[in-house]
Amino acid sequence: MKVLIIDDEKRSRHLLSNLIVEHCSDILEIQEAQDLASGVALIKVTNPDIVFLDIEMPNQSGLEILEYFPDNIDFKIIFVTAYNQYAIEAFKMSAIDYLLKPLDVLELKEAISKAQEAITASNLNGQLNQLRKSLKQLSVDxxxxxxxxxxxxxxxxxxxxxxxxxxxxxxxxxxxxxxxxxxxxxxxxxxxxxxxxxxxxxxxxxxxxxxxxxxxxxxxxxxxxxxxxxxxxxxxxxxxxxxxxxxxxx
Missing domain, CATH: 2.40.50.1020 (LytTr DNA-binding domain)
Known part of the structure; x- marks a missing residue:
């Protein structure tokens, strides 16, 4: 799986990246972005499976990410922030999880596991929808x-x-x-x-x-x-x- 970390603090990005490498062997590729705009640009090019997203960043809050994807988000969001007052807003956006800094390794692994399960379910739904489409075409004749x-x-x-x-x-x-x-x-x-x-x-x-x-x-x-x-x-x-x-x- 591919991961993108969006956080304005370089130290926080590297710490999270190291924890993922050390404890989550299913993650094969990790990329980083220092703000929401550059993160959105990377998402559109690299199509990550999971996006770890900080909320409190200069210029734009991480909660504004939906403005860039009004129709469909095909990646799973895990918010990582030092502030817990945004938790309700985050889960309203159907975030997979909400992690508080400093990060707890067990909570990080659990959040990634949730994301993997959601991705598997999404893939299955996609396959079923494709099958429905194919069978509808077949039913014409x-x-x-x-x-x-x-x-x-x-x-x-x-x-x-x-x-x-x-x-x-x-x-x-x-x-x-x-x-x-x-x-x-x-x-x-x-x-x-x-x-x-x-x-x-x-x-x-x-x-x-x-x-x-x-x-x-x-x-x-x-x-x-x-x-x-x-x-x-x-x-x-x-x-x-x-x-x-x-x-x-x-």
Whole structure:
């Protein structure tokens, strides 16, 4: 991990640096800055994991650091100061810890340990957010089907139709295979509501329009799918379906 020490007193910076080197082997790099402005410049260039920040400094207080990072702080702050009256303000800024000079080695090690735990948690959250983003992109073209032995990720174009089976749903795939999913048909109707290729032509069927070969009219209209499956079209859906067909194809 990388550490930055911001303190106007050179002696205090060196003392803290020596304590870290002696007692905290996980810290691999230590840098120093003598005021807030130069410290902020180093933060933006070196991206430290932990910033040890003095509060009482000439020109600017360490508490003003948030003004330089209004959107996001991706480092952990540990305040180190000779004055304890700022503790409440420091913790309002979500500081990891607040250490008083002269420094206690055990308190220093505990503060660094807290920072390490927070960094690990932040990294995990970042990975989870990236996974969420990737899966959302995947869901644009694929659907997750919960099968008995796991989850089947299937492309929308590989689904012929969904057929209700009580509280279950049978999913017919273009490969000829059928999967039974432990969710009702309305689950998939809602999930694919924004996908214009899927049409609920009957209370028991949600079809992929890509695989409709023929609309057969007669005593009970039905759709002939590419696998020769006959799927009924309910009276309430028939006019809507014909309207869309005429609008697009005729």
């Amino acid at each position: 694929k659907i997750a089907l919960e099968i008995p032995k796991g989850i089947l990720f299937t492309s929308h174009k590989d689904i012929l139709y969904f057929e209700a089976d009580g509280m279950y749903t049978n999913v017919q795939l273009t490969t000829g295979k059928q999967k039974t999913i432990c969710k009702p048909l309305k689950h998939f109707v809602q999930q694919l509501a924004n996908n214009s290729m899927f049409f609920k032509c009957h209370r028991s069927y949600l079809i992929n329009l890509k695989y409709v070969d023929e609309l057969v009219k007669g005593d009970g209209d039905y759709l002939l799918m590419s696998n020769q499956k006959r799927i009924p079209v309910s009276k309430s859906k028939r006019d809507h379906f014909l309207e869309v067909i005429k609008e697009i194809f005729l």
